[in-house]
Amino acid sequence: MTRVAVLGATGAVGQRFIQLLSDHPTFEIAALTASADSAGSPYREAAKWRVDTPIPEAVADVEVVETTPEAVPDDVDLIFSSLPSSVAERVESDFCEAGYVVSSNSSNERGADDVPLVIPEINPDHLDLIEVQRDNRGWDGALVKNPNCSTITMVPTLATLDAFGLERVHVSTLQAVSGAGYSGVTSMEILDNVIPYIGGEEEKMETESRKLLGEFDGSQVQWHDVEVSASCNRVATLDGHLENVWAELSDDPTVAEIYAAFDDAATQDLHSAPDPLIETFDEPDRPQPRLDRFLGNGMAVAAGGVQETPAGVQYNTLAHNTLRGAAGASLLNGELLDRNGWL
Ligand SMILES: NC(=O)c1ccc[n+]([C@@H]2O[C@H](COP(=O)([O-])OP(=O)(O)OC[C@H]3O[C@@H](n4cnc5c(N)ncnc54)[C@H](OP(=O)(O)O)[C@@H]3O)[C@@H](O)[C@H]2O)c1
Incomplete structure (x- = not known):
């Protein structure tokens, strides 16, 4: 042991x-x-x-x-x-x-x-x-x-989309209260409310994503040049961060090709690693924190609602913030x- x-x-x-x-x-x-x-x-x-x-x-x-x-x-x-x-x-x-x-x-x-x-x-x-x-x-x-928990929720899908030429990402988060720790947000602040600011969170999503998606050349990590712009919101869920992502790609994959790429995301043969890494949903109202945060024992990432929009490929992704996050x-x-x- x-x-x-x-x-x-x-x-x-x-x-x-x-x-x-x-x-x-x-x-x-x-x-x-x-x-x-x-x-x-x-x-x-x-x-x-x-x-x-x-x-x-x-x-x-x-x-x-x-x-x-x-x-x-x-x-x-x-x-x-x-x-x-x-x-x-x-x-x-x-x-x-x-x-x-x-x-x-x-x-x-x-x-x-x-x-x-x-x-x-x-x-x-x-x-x-x-x-x-x-x-x-x-x-x-x-x-x-x-x-960071919000970064880890999004990056598995971005790593998959990189095969289609990932150029720019916009993300808006709906983050659970447990992400702030027990004394982080009081009930008087968060009940019946959304707080459109989480100190330092947007910068973490913007920089950590680029390092994670970068190439290690044997002596240093060459950060990915994708531009990430994040807007982070605290909402009154207990666990599970939901994120709305818009990804601009240089290629033009179909919605079906994106779902297929998510379904085929690489996994690891480790005790706590989920398989599949990304659980996908066809239903337009999934994933949801209460229903989907425990997929893969809380270690999987959920994705759904993939659609083409003028601002890029749009989808929703979710992960359990104190487990996978x-x-x-x-x-x-x-x-x-x-x-x-x-x-
Ligand atoms: N919550 C999330 O979803 C999440 C996600 C990703 C990353 N993180 C990061 O994980 C870390 C812990 O977050 P948390 O939510 O678990 O915080 P937390 O609930 O406030 O717990 C903090 C822990 O640190 C201990 N501690 C506090 N001050 C200390 C000191 N001066 N010396 C030694 N130990 C001390 C506390 O011990 P006592 O009980 O004795 O005070 C407690 O065990 C943070 O850096 C946070 O940013 C959290």
Whole structure:
């Protein structure tokens, strides 16, 4: 078994890690960390458990420790990180310096030249950037990132459309409240409302997409030159980000060819990887968050409503933001790191 630790284990994403790891065939939890306020308490007290399955017995009485390399056992092979990015910025490099491989959700360093930003089905080869990172930083460990939840919802479809000459993308999102963490949006703000602003989200979609779709030439990632313009909205759904995408292509595929390309999107032979990656719908009113966020155990992306418009090919896409968009994304990167011999 591969021994893993979760940093920020009490939070919204941390709890999803616990849920996903509780019956994982090759990863076992060796340590759970959180803030100094939670350290020293049993997990069941430190975490206000909100996931829709019971708190796993195996972790309920585990003592939460502080988020420092010294507090984590030496025999841990892989660290999953779901810390606020301001905290991750300070501590993740300490873990990498101490020799740990960190698969992180936090937004710090996603754009760094020597940090792999990876979706296993899209750009698994970017993981080899770890060699460059180790040379640059003198680390025995490594830092690998998954993209933001709104980016990961859209990029699998964009990677597929790239075969038709992807030139320009406009996207408008309808993002669930869990994407902001438990204390992110109050009920008074979001009930009966839509908030047409999510700090930093539009920039993340515009830049992370280009890095993910880029080519790794052995020493650096040449970012894709697609232009992405995003408008991000918070809506009163609990989980599942729905996105309306307009993609301008240099070729002129039919709607049927686009559906066929989505259906044939590349998959990975990893425990948590869905097959198919993209579940498509012919119905014009799908996908919907409540109906479709758990496709592929919450790891698939749903797409539907494909149509030709004067502004390009238009479609709707959806993914579960704390599963495929966060904990599941890091977990899948962890499985890829393990399979490719990086641990
Ligand atoms: N929610 C999503 O859909 C989503 C999607 C993609 C990426 N992300 C990213 O994932 C990260 C976690 O998000 P979240 O929604 O899970 O946040 P959250 O619910 O606020 O949880 C934050 C976690 O970090 C811990 N923490 C806070 N301050 C700390 C400190 N100074 N030292 C050590 N640990 C500290 C908290 O521990 P305590 O309980 O002790 O405070 C908690 O375990 C963020 O970077 C976020 O941007 C989230």
